[in-house]
Amino acid sequence: MKIPQLDLVTQYKSIKNEIDDAILDVLEKGHFIIGENVKKIEESIASFVGVKHAIGVASGTDALLISLMAIGIKPGDEVITTPFTFFATAGSIARLYAKPVFVDIDPKTYNIDPNKLEEMLKKRYSSKMKAIIPVHLYGQCADMDPILELAKKYNLKVIEDAAQSLGATYKGKQSGSMGDFGTFSFFPTKNLGAYGDGGMIVTNDDELAKKARILRVHGAKPKYYHSVVGLNSRLDEIQAAVLNVKFKYLPKWIEQKRKVAEVYNKLFVEGLSGRVVTPYEAPYNYHTYHQYTIRVSADKRDNLRAYLKEQGIGTSVYYPLPLHLQKCFNYLGYKEGDFPESEKASKEVLSLPMYPEISNEKLKLVHNLIYKFYS
Numbered sequence: 001m002k003i004p005q006l007d008l009v010t011q012y013k014s015i016k017n018e019i020d021d022a023i024l025d026v027l028e029k030g031h032f033i034i035g036e037n038v039k040k041i042e043e044s045i046a047s048f049v050g051v052k053h054a055i056g057v058a059s060g061t062d063a064l065l066i067s068l069m070a071i072g073i074k075p076g077d078e079v080i081t082t083p084f085t086f087f088a089t090a091g092s093i094a095r096l097y098a099k100p101v102f103v104d105i106d107p108k109t110y111n112i113d114p115n116k117l118e119e120m121l122k123k124r125y126s127s128k129m130k131a132i133i134p135v136h137l138y139g140q141c142a143d144m145d146p147i148l149e150l151a152k153k154y155n156l157k158v159i160e161d162a163a164q165s166l167g168a169t170y171k172g173k174q175s176g177s178m179g180d181f182g183t184f185s186f187f188p189t190k191n192l193g194a195y196g197d198g199g200m201i202v203t204n205d206d207e208l209a210k211k212a213r214i215l216r217v218h219g220a221k222p223k224y225y226h227s228v229v230g231l232n233s234r235l236d237e238i239q240a241a242v243l244n245v246k247f248k249y250l251p252k253w254i255e256q257k258r259k260v261a262e263v264y265n266k267l268f269v270e271g272l273s274g275r276v277v278t279p280y281e282a283p284y285n286y287h288t289y290h291q292y293t294i295r296v297s298a299d300k301r302d303n304l305r306a307y308l309k310e311q312g313i314g315t316s317v318y319y320p321l322p323l324h325l326q327k328c329f330n331y332l333g334y335k336e337g338d339f340p341e342s343e344k345a346s347k348e349v350l351s352l353p354m355y356p357e358i359s360n361e362k363l364k365l366v367h368n369l370i371y372k373f374y375s
């Protein structure tokens, strides 16, 4: 039996008629950029997240970039984030010729550690530090209260990179709703995935929303009159039509994924306790299990992954090299050993097959094969 890490085809088949109709409707109406579908998904996301504004853009990466531009990040500014995230988080900072400043993660949640953030700020705060981007990795929120408190104390803007965590909550608050901006990705693999690229920016700040809306259309308002230099970054109508169909199912799909996580957790505790560390859901969080990521010892991880691949089981490593050690960031001057928890995690994490429709039989098989590998 082959088990992919993610199965988007089964999901498509379960809603095929609705999706096909929605796409055909866009083709028949002939309006492809910023139309009724984009407006509808913006309203749905704003109301779901509980914020005043939602702005559809071309990707989660652009959502970060536009948010940074809207808060006025300039060359030479510094923006704090975690090195254990997808490249886009720090890449967006660097694209504005600002400097990413990394802070290590909490090894249990894989999210930025507020204690280490405080230590770093006490040691090396400078007026160049303008913002912080906490990332809600794998579908659960970073510990936002102490982060927001520190941001206030040091006058830092907060952009939540919620690319992986739409629908997750922190002490009852929706991910993306707590900072100055929240950014989402609709990359096909995400819990709410388009059939191509897409992203969304959310905020409660009227001025910032206005800026972001202008920045996504080359900085023009009115059309052809440019007071700032922006970019071309629109969510298109076809993707928005797909998202409007899928959005209705999001809470159900998240609940199904949480059940999958529960089944995995039980299997691993019964069978492989000690060898496999299952994901930790912080008591203040509602985890959406964008990924179900286990930890195994570094000397076994890659062999386990290869063995599972041989048996037809898809897995992924998010992420094999922390950002402070990426070649393109050599100029930042970081070295191995600077962020031990991120470095350790990058050698130990393994994301297992996880999608709402995966059967218990398949979960048992994944578990049995891992058990077999260890025995």
Ligand SMILES: Cc1ncc(COP(=O)(O)O)c(C=O)c1O
Pocket: 059, 060, 061, 062, 085, 086, 088, 089, 135, 161, 163, 164, 184, 185, 186, 187, 197, 198, 199
């Ligand atoms: C944490 C994180 N930030 C940013 C992004 C960028 O999103 P996109 O791929 O839509 O540009 C992703 C998506 O892969 C992500 O996982």
